Amino acid sequence: METLETRYGNLPVDGPVDRYRDGSLRAVSLDGPVALETSLGRLTPQHTIDDSRRMQLPQLTFFPNGQVRSLPLETSTVVDTPVGELPAELVTFHENGAVARVFPLNGKLSGYWTEADEAGLAETLSLDTSIGRIASRFVSVAFSPDGELRSLTLWPGEEVTVKTPVGNAPARLGLSFHSGGALRSLEPARPMETPTPAGVIWAYDPDAVGISGDENSLAFDLSGTVSRVATIRSQLVARLPGEAPRELAPAVRESICGDGDHEITPLVLEFTAQNLVARHGSIGKPFAVLPRANATFVAKPFVSAFAVSFAPKRCSM
Structure with a gap:
């Protein structure tokens, strides 16, 4: 059995070893039990394959400085985090050794094990946060390098x-926090009237994808003012001195299913100290950057939205 010498001791190796250009260890799979001393205590990386949901031996990964980065666990282990004890099958760390993210489950999705199968194993956890106690099934709980709660990703x-600067709001997919604990963003579970610097907007993004709760469509600055909002129900009329009024609205596109139906691409508005930035979709390029000084904005319903389904079209085979 080949072994590698690391800052955590000798590691038994299974298969090839991945290294950085300078020769330092990047990733390796293990061939036997070993305990690693971490900021969460002594943890045993996964080194066996046991059933249909853990059919693959995941790699243990490291930062260039030798600090463990991603640590899949042999068995579900309760770890003591900044928000209390959490069950974990996978934990990741920051380069300074502090916990970065805790995954209560870490099953491998396949034709034999689906997301529904994995979700069926998820238990409801209750966490104390700066905005109150939140009880849900979590895909992951994330922390900043200095140990503050950074985000929650929901199944x-x-x-x-949750309590927000604009009142209690239903959230799905995820929510995130500023340093110090103030709510930074959330993903609205349904359209909600939201006061913004440009007027009242119906906030909702049907295209939101819950890969992580770090970034969401409704965001707030440290003062609690809306800094970003996505909408499919509202549009803006912008008026600048000496210019014709300009309409900023969601985009209606033909369905990707190609059956003559239509879908809406959300209008995403971002408010900086100087400008209002408008784009279609969360990753689209801005189609308008308007100065906020001396400008007036009027929010009104986006009428076309009421003729189009709010939910993304699901194509049938």
């Missing part, structure tokens, strides 16, 4: 009601 289908 698809989960919904929680």
Whole structure:
């Protein structure tokens, strides 16, 4: 059995070893039990394959400085985090050794093990946060390098009601926090009237994808003012001195299913100290950057939205 010498001791190796250009260890699979001393205590990386949901031996990964980065666990282990004890099958770390993210489950999705199968194993956890206690099934709980709660990623289908700067709001997919604990963003579970610097907008993004709760469509600055909002129900009329009024609205596109139906691409508005930035979709390029000084904005319903389904079209075979 080949072994590698690391800052955590000798590691038994299974298969090839991945290294950085300078020769330092990047990733390796293990061939036997070993305990690693971490900021969460002594943890045993996964080194066996046991059933249909853990059919693959995941790699243990490292930063160039030798600090463990991603640590899949042999068995579900309760770890003591900044928000209390959490069950974990996978933990990741920052380069300074502090915990970065805790995954209560870490099954491998395949034709034999589906997301629904994995979700069926998820238990409801209750966490104390700066905006109150939140109980849900979590895909992951993330922390900043200095140990503050950074974000919560919810299982698809989960919904929680949280306290926000604009009142209590239903959230899905995820929510995130500023340093210091103030709510930074959330993903609205349904359209909600939201006061913004440009007027009241119906906030909702049907295209939101819950890969992580770090970034969401409704965001707030440290003062609690809306800094980003996505909408399919509202549009803006912008008026600048000496210029014709300009309409900023969601985009209606033909369905990707190609059956003559239509879908809406959300209008995403971002508010900086100087400008209002408008784009279609969360990753689209801005189609308008308007100065906020001396400008007036009027929000009104986007009428076309009421003729188009709010939910993304699901194509049939």
